Amino acid sequence: MFTRVAAIAVVASTAILASLTGCAGTPVDSTTPVVTDVWLRAIPDIEVDGDMTGMFMTVENTTDEDVYLIGGTTDGTYTSDALDAHEVVEVDGEMVMQDAEGGILIPAHGTTQLMPGGYHIMFWNLTQNIPVGADVHATLNFSNGTSVEVHAAAMTVEMGQETYVPNGSGMTP
Amino acid sequence: MGERDSRSDAGITRRDLFWGAGIAVGSAAIGDRVGQVVRTTEFETVVGSAIEPFYGEHQAGVRTGMQAHGVFVAYSFSTNCNSETLAGVLRVATSEAERLTRGEPGLSDTDPELAANPARLTITFGLGHTVFAVDSGMGLSSQRPIGFDELPAFSFDRLEPTWSEGDLLVHVAADDPLTVSHAVRHMTRVVSSIAKPHYAQRGFVRAQGVAPLADVPRNLFGHVDGVANPTTDAEFDSHIWAGADAGWFAGGTQLVLRRISMKLPEWDTLGSKDKEEAIGRRLSTGAPLTGKSVHDRPDFDAVNSRGLGVIPEFSHMRRAHTGEGRQRFLRRPFSFDDGFFPDGTPNVGMLFAAYQQNTTEQFLPVQQTLADFDILNLWTTPIGSSQFLILPGCDAGGFVGETLLG
Ligand code: HEM
Numbered sequence: 001m002f003t004r005v006a007a008i009a010v011v012a013s014t015a016i017l018a019s020l021t022g023c024a025g026t027p028v029d030s031t032t033p034v035v036t037d038v039w040l041r042a043i044p045d046i047e048v049d050g051d052m053t054g055m056f057m058t059v060e061n062t063t064d065e066d067v068y069l070i071g072g073t074t075d076g077t078y079t080s081d082a083l084d085a086h087e088v089v090e091v092d093g094e095m096v097m098q099d100a101e102g103g104i105l106i107p108a109h110g111t112t113q114l115m116p117g118g119y120h121i122m123f124w125n126l127t128q129n130i131p132v133g134a135d136v137h138a139t140l141n142f143s144n145g146t147s148v149e150v151h152a153a154a155m156t157v158e159m160g161q162e163t164y165v166p167n168g169s170g171m172t173p
Numbered sequence: 174m175g176e177r178d179s180r181s182d183a184g185i186t187r188r189d190l191f192w193g194a195g196i197a198v199g200s201a202a203i204g205d206r207v208g209q210v211v212r213t214t215e216f217e218t219v220v221g222s223a224i225e226p227f228y229g230e231h232q233a234g235v236r237t238g239m240q241a242h243g244v245f246v247a248y249s250f251s252t253n254c255n256s257e258t259l260a261g262v263l264r265v266a267t268s269e270a271e272r273l274t275r276g277e278p279g280l281s282d283t284d285p286e287l288a289a290n291p292a293r294l295t296i297t298f299g300l301g302h303t304v305f306a307v308d309s310g311m312g313l314s315s316q317r318p319i320g321f322d323e324l325p326a327f328s329f330d331r332l333e334p335t336w337s338e339g340d341l342l343v344h345v346a347a348d349d350p351l352t353v354s355h356a357v358r359h360m361t362r363v364v365s366s367i368a369k370p371h372y373a374q375r376g377f378v379r380a381q382g383v384a385p386l387a388d389v390p391r392n393l394f395g396h397v398d399g400v401a402n403p404t405t406d407a408e409f410d411s412h413i414w415a416g417a418d419a420g421w422f423a424g425g426t427q428l429v430l431r432r433i434s435m436k437l438p439e440w441d442t443l444g445s446k447d448k449e450e451a452i453g454r455r456l457s458t459g460a461p462l463t464g465k466s467v468h469d470r471p472d473f474d475a476v477n478s479r480g481l482g483v484i485p486e487f488s489h490m491r492r493a494h495t496g497e498g499r500q501r502f503l504r505r506p507f508s509f510d511d512g513f514f515p516d517g518t519p520n521v522g523m524l525f526a527a528y529q530q531n532t533t534e535q536f537l538p539v540q541q542t543l544a545d546f547d548i549l550n551l552w553t554t555p556i557g558s559s560q561f562l563i564l565p566g567c568d569a570g571g572f573v574g575e576t577l578l579g
């Protein structure tokens with residue numbers, strides 16, 4: 001809940017950045033995190049592969065302050081839902097994904113990698129298949145009010161099975 | 174949040190998502206967040222860090238100086254392969270391959286550590302005949318390049334389906350076998366949505382650093398192999414690369430890959446004079462029997478005291494000789510040594526890779542001459558045959574295959 005509200009709140013104050021297909025956005029100023037190597041798990045067939053997927057990337061924070069990747073939005077081609085920032089944790093011996101509380105930490109002068117089995121940007125309720133090679137758009141929002149527009153190429157990846165558990169007990173996120 | 178059916182329909186937890194996991198499972202400590210990993214790519218040696226440029230008018234891996242290890246991986250298309258899905262796959266395959274050749278892991282690489290040493294890695298893409306078949310459903314039958322015709326059966330062929338045909342080729346080569354293995358594994362993952370592996374034919378020449386780079390490689394008969402090859406830009410433009418008149422195929426080339434088994438026990442019974450005359454070159458230096466050093470031009474007119482050719486009429490080199498003529502093509506042969514058959518005979522031979530503008534005009538007549546007669550046929554048997562169009566190269570931002578499918 002918190003994540004979603006925060007994500008909406010920052011959009012207004014955001015500098016939206018144009019970017020090249022398949023590449024990440026370039027920051028206009030030094031407070032905008034640098035996003036590179038963006039890709040997404042292809043869902044060639046929603047019926048078989050499920051109607052959700054995740055986006056991965058490398059995010060670098062060149063500032064002196066910690067920044068959080070709090071979520072994002074898309075142009076609506078593949079889903080009309082907001083994009084959530086997720087983490088994967090082990091709970092009772094099982095790998096589960098859940099909202100990253102407060103977002104995904106990009107430490108000051110640090111780099112965080114979003115990857116299968118770890119942090120990812122979650123796409124829910126896909127409305128159409130995402131074939132391999134598809135170009136998927138997202139606007140990523142950060143806790144310092146900045147945003148980055150990215151285009152991710154969809155690719156095949158072997159996946160394990162994970163369970164989604166909302167943060168906190170008895171709450172849906 | 175009730176409006177998110179993906180989650181809410183399953184209640185608080187949602188089980189059995191095909192999601193996440195993979196590399197993180199097992200390595201993550203209890204409760205640890207997964208991520209915040211810093212990849213390092215440290216080049217340690219000259220051989221390991223050497224990079225072959227990926228982008229350009231032509232794909233790498235054809236004119237590239239031969240790497241120590243090469244594998245030809247052929248894939249069969251799945252039923253969902255059409256010109257659209259193929260284009261999507263080639264798009265990501267291109268960018269993933271380009272990363273690997275720079276020593277960068279692929280984006281979806283599950284083993285990034287294995288990508289650190291490119292060792293002159295090249296990854297070369299090709300398409301088989303099926304793509305242009307009228308019934309392939311690809312709608313590309315009018316795009317088949319001139320001269321890319323299916324070879325006839327030759328009398329000496331003993332072709333095995335295991336080593337023949339193929340819809341998609343990924344030819345991987347590098348000076349390191351681990352690099353090759355990793356690249357094959359990753360590229361197989363990248364194309365897996367539309368194609369399944371059909372064969373991998375693995376071969377080798379010499380390891381890097383063992384012999385001077387200028388040395389011509391030797392095959393398992395002990396002979397230097399690859400002397401009479403085009404080398405200059407002009408020769409490649411006139412004989413190997415498809416020209417501007419080839420339309421979408423300009424900058425590509427046609428590959429014939431023949432798997433040829435070699436009967437080493439029989440060959441071993443020959444004396445060195447017989448071995449030299451079978452080819453027409455000296456074993457020691459690789460010089461033609463009419464010359465002193467390996468790059469001396471063979472004199473096919475020279476005769477001995479009995480009036481017979483110094484380079485014998487039956488010799489492989491004379492039978493195969495094309496001179497500067499139209500038939501000339503590029504040979505890039507890798508040896509293979511896959512151990513022994515159950516009866517104890519060695520499973521060895523050559524991955525004979527020939528590249529040309531026009532298979533029918535160039536390769537076919539030479540192969541027909543050799544099939545009609547070649548003394549080497551006593552010790553060699555073709556057991557596999559595949560033909561691929563090596564696609565034109567591309568620049569950064571483009572993809573291999575874009576001129577056909579883009
Ligand atoms: C196991 C099979 C084969 C072996 C061991 C072999 C070996 C050799 C050797 C040692 C040479 C002389 C050195 C050189 O110029 O590179 C040579 C030349 C050549 N071979 Fe082969 N070869 C084989 C198969 C073939 C096949 C299948 C073809 C074509 C269809 C072919 C075409 C040629 C040509 C065109 C030359 C150059 C002749 C010249 O102009 O001097 N070879 N081969």
Ligand SMILES: [Cu+2]
Nearest residue numbers: 054086097122
């Ligand atoms: Cu998730």
